Amino acid sequence: MTTTSSRPRLITSTFAFAWLVNFAQFMVFYLLVTIMALYAAQQFGASETAGGFASSAFVVGATAARLFSGMLVDAIGRKKSLIISLIVIVLACLAYFPAHSLVLLILVRIVHGAFYAIASTAVMAVAQSVIPATRRAEGTGYFALGTTLSAALGPAAGLALTHKWSYTAVFDIVTALAVLAFAFALFIRNPEEAHHGGGRSLRSMIHPHVAPIGVFMLLIGVGYAGVITYINAYSRANGLEAGASLFFIAYAAISLVMRLFLGRVQDRNGDNVVIYSAVVTFAIGLALLAAASTNWMVVVAGLFVGLGYGSLLPAAQAIAVRLVPTKEMGAGISTLFLFLDVGVGFGPIALGMLITASGYKTMYWVLSGLVIVSGVVYLFVHGSSDRSRATTHAPEVHLEA
Structure with missing residues (x-):
């Protein structure tokens, strides 16, 4: 069915099933990432470094797979x-059960991360293919709600399951979620583009039109890595555990609210109004973490980080999709x-050295400045272009799926 109205339909069956697949995928990620380092330490006597790698090996696999996942999907x-x-x-989820050594666990994490990257690329492409061009940012924001919900529910659920039952219970849940994601994917009716063989070229691995905005997001990812990797240790070192426990709830709550309308703002007024305001609020959130002396400051920081990073990811994704041909x-x-992924996955290495040298507060001050620098990078790579000021699209035909 061809949609010709001025406000074409956004929620279709394909969009809904893709949303469910994406939500289940991210729930699996967040359930595991919060418990994996401690699991490796308790089950295999892993050091902090080795346990951390057992957790981040997922990101290593995902980052490597990103080099060819787009080519494969196309x-x-x-x-x-x-x-x-x-x-x-x-x-891979089933393989967590018999992985009875640290080496096997890390191998499972790498494989899981690699195919997670392929699946996430594919499901996002599916969703984007049925979002009307004139509602691109709005639809992307709604699609990203699943990521926000999983970020709020997954870490807490992972910790609760291990405290009340066992790590095996977490593996049971993630396996069930993976099966559900597969079942939901079977119901997707996506009108595919004609395939062109996908020759292995640099363009198919790193698209030159998206790489500049990717550099901006790499810097943003380093800022976010400082939050998700070190906020628990930072809060313990400064007696701010109560605030840290509410940080991601505040983050998720404000992100959910903002994503209900920020996409419309971006579609109507262009990219800059959303990106620049999000950069500023993200930097403020990191500065609040650096200056925090009470729990309420940490919670308020969560609100600002949610306003910032929580808005930047779907906004940047909408930009990236508009910069490339559909095929x-x-x-x-x-x-x-x-x-x-490079920023989030490998940023903590440099940040860990910074913490050792100067402490957590200095790290968050530096990250606040880095986010401001990222705003300058955005200005040069996209913000000064005509396409950033107004979201204009050539007419497209969107099929109901």
């Missing part, structure tokens, strides 16, 4: 690549997340 099709990758993810959508999405 070459063999969105739904087919999604189904195949979800099958491997189910097997190269997979490459565009994977390029954006490749740069983001």
Whole structure:
């Protein structure tokens, strides 16, 4: 069915099932990432460094896979690549049970991360393919609500399951979620683009049109890495555990509210109004963490980080999709997340050295400044272009799926 009205339909069956797959995927990620380092330490006597790598090995696998995930999705099709990758993810979740050594656990994490990257690229491309161009940022924001919900529910659920039952209970849940994601994917009816063989070229791995905005998101990712990696240790060192326990609830709550309308603002008024305001609020949130002396300051910091980073990710994704032809959508999405994964996954290495030298508060001050610098980078790579000021699109035909 061709949609010709001035406000075309946004929520379709394909969009809904893709949303459910994405939510289940991110729930699996957040359930595991919060418990994996401690699991490795308790089960295998891993050191803090080795336990940390058992957790971050997932990101290592995902980052490596981003180099070819877009090419793969564009070459063999969105739904087919999604189904195949979800099958491997189910097997990877099952493999956590018999992984009785640290080496095996790390290998499972790498494989899981790699196919998670392929699946996430595919499902995002599926969703973007049925979002009307004139509602691109709005639809992307709604799609990202699943990520926000999982970020709020997953870490708390992982900790609760391990405290009340066992790590095996977490593996049971993530396996069930992986199976559900696979089942939801079977119901996706996505009109595929014609495939062009997907020759292995630099463009198919790192799309040149998206790489500049990817550099901006790499810097943003380093800022966010300082939050998710070190806020618990920072809060313990400064007696702010109560505030830290509410930080991500505040983050998720404000992100959910803002994503209900910020996409419309971006569609109507262009990218800059959303990006610049989010950069400023993110920097304020990091500065509040650096200056925090009471629990309420940490909670308020969570609100500002949610306003900032929580708005930047869907806004940047909407930009990336608009910068590439439809047939190269997979490459565009994977390029954006490749740069983001590098920032989130490898940023903590440099930040750990900074903490050792100067402490947590200095790190958060530095990250606040880095986010401001990222805003200057955005100005040069996208913010000064005509496309950033007004979201204009050529007419497109969108099929109900």
